Amino acid sequence: MTRGGRLAIxxxxxxxxxxxxxxxxxxxxxxxxxxxxxxxxxxSIAVPERHATNVVTAVTLDFRxxxxxxxxxxxxxxxxGVLALLRLARSEETVAADPDEMxxxxxxxxxxxxxxxxxxxxxxxxxxxxxxxxxxxGGGFQGGVVLAAALLLVYLAGATIxxxxxKPINAMxxxxxxxxxxxxxxxxxxxxxxxxxxxxxLPLGVSGDLLSAGTYxxxxxxxxxxxAGAVLVILGELLDxxxxxxEEDGE
Amino acid sequence: xxxxxxxxxxxxxxxxxxxVALEDVQRQALASSVFGLSLAILFFSFxxxxxxxxxxxxxxxxxxxxxLLTISKVRRRERAEAEAPSESDDE
Numbered sequence: 001m002t003r004g005g006r007l008a009i010x011x012x013x014x015x016x017x018x019x020x021x022x023x024x025x026x027x028x029x030x031x032x033x034x035x036x037x038x039x040x041x042x043x044s045i046a047v048p049e050r051h052a053t054n055v056v057t058a059v060t061l062d063f064r065x066x067x068x069x070x071x072x073x074x075x076x077x078x079x080x081g082v083l084a085l086l087r088l089a090r091s092e093e094t095v096a097a098d099p100d101e102m103x104x105x106x107x108x109x110x111x112x113x114x115x116x117x118x119x120x121x122x123x124x125x126x127x128x129x130x131x132x133x134x135x136x137x138g139g140g141f142q143g144g145v146v147l148a149a150a151l152l153l154v155y156l157a158g159a160t161i162x163x164x165x166x167k168p169i170n171a172m173x174x175x176x177x178x179x180x181x182x183x184x185x186x187x188x189x190x191x192x193x194x195x196x197x198x199x200x201x202l203p204l205g206v207s208g209d210l211l212s213a214g215t216y217x218x219x220x221x222x223x224x225x226x227x228a229g230a231v232l233v234i235l236g237e238l239l240d241x242x243x244x245x246x247e248e249d250g251e
Numbered sequence: 252x253x254x255x256x257x258x259x260x261x262x263x264x265x266x267x268x269x270x271v272a273l274e275d276v277q278r279q280a281l282a283s284s285v286f287g288l289s290l291a292i293l294f295f296s297f298x299x300x301x302x303x304x305x306x307x308x309x310x311x312x313x314x315x316x317x318x319l320l321t322i323s324k325v326r327r328r329e330r331a332e333a334e335a336p337s338e339s340d341d342e
Contacts, residue, residue: 031252056301129304137300145308152316231313238320 051204052134052213060139061219065198069183072226076180079230083173086237116157122150130224134216135208140223144179147224148231155239172232179226186219259293276322284315 029035046058060068126147133139190199205212266286273279287310294303 054301138304139301142301142304142308145305145313149308149312235313235316235320238317238324 047207050200050213050216051207052216053208054134054136054139056137057134057139057213057216057220061216062198062200065187065219068223069187069198072180072183072223075227075230076176079176079233082234083237112157115153119150119153119157122146122153126150126224126228130220131210131217133220134213135210140220141227143220144224144227145231147228148235151228151232152235172229172236174229175225176229176233179222179224179229182222183219183226186215186222189215253296255296256293259289259296262289263293277319280315280318280322283318284311287311287314 042059042063043055046052046055050058050062052058052062126143126149128143129138129146130140130143133143187198190201191197193201200214200216202214202218204214207213211217263286266282266289270279270282270286273282287306290310291303291306294300294306
């Protein structure tokens with residue numbers, strides 16, 4: 001196809017898209033108007049019925065808890081897929097790397113020092129975010145990714161000391177598996193101790209207390225483990241390959 | 252719409268355009284981290300702190316890190332294949 005022909009087809013498509021977008025935007029409600037009856041309802045019952053002051057958590061772990069279970073397993077499946085593909089690739093790997101290429105990750109002393117200084121605070125923040133998910137913004141997903149970042153900082157800090165295997169990949173896989181299984185176990189607990197799957201069967205406590213809102217905290221701990229494990233498994237597999245090649249070159 | 256909301260919308264549009272306009276994939280990965288952080292500010296200014304928190308961690312750190320690692324892996328393999336084409340192109 002000629003350049004002119006391609007441009008003509010693009011012009012037709014772009015004009016159509018622009019017209020549809022303009023039509024759609026013109027029909028949107030005004031900025032700031034809210035017409036969500038479900039939102040109003042959930043906001044008004046989350047604290048009295050579930051004792052969770054973070055309504056978003058009540059929605060993700062309770063009112064649509066089953067979707068969260070699905071989301072968790074999407075991430076789990078993605079991590080397992082990456083693991084399978086990259087391990088397959090590694091066993092076939094005959095590629096030797098350029099030794100100079102590894103210096104950016106391991107070469108900078110200031111990166112190592114800043115990472116070492118930040119790792120502890122990041123881990124504390126992650127634990128805070130996970131444990132306070134039912135009270136304030138945050139929760140297992142957010143805290144889990146921060147936890148993964150904290151462990152990556154440990155890795156970055158250690159990389160200059162030893163070109164090595166600070167990354168305990170088996171522990172990450174364990175964390176991922178235990179997290180995913182824990183969520184399901186707590187959900188099944190609802191079946192055993194209450195009437196239905198994922199039902200909140202633990203005492204609800206006093207709204208605003210750390211130990212309140214029943215199963216939300218254990219559920220978020222499971223989610224946090226799963227998310228941190230999955231992110232670290234994916235990053236760790238990619239890093240491990242980089243490390244393997246650098247170790248081979250060093251010798 | 253408050254001033255913070257307007258500024259953060261403009262910031263997101265600008266950062267997104269920069270990501271697309273950059274030629275080098277490595278720079279795009281780093282710029283996408285800035286884009287992720289500006290999106291987090293946007294979410295926060297529209298009163299969605301939960302989403303903003305995940306956006307900081309995922310968009311600002313995890314995703315750019317994965318992209319950078321993947322780029323380095325692909326480049327290493329390409330370079331190795333360019334140097335020794337006889338050994339590693341059975342597939």
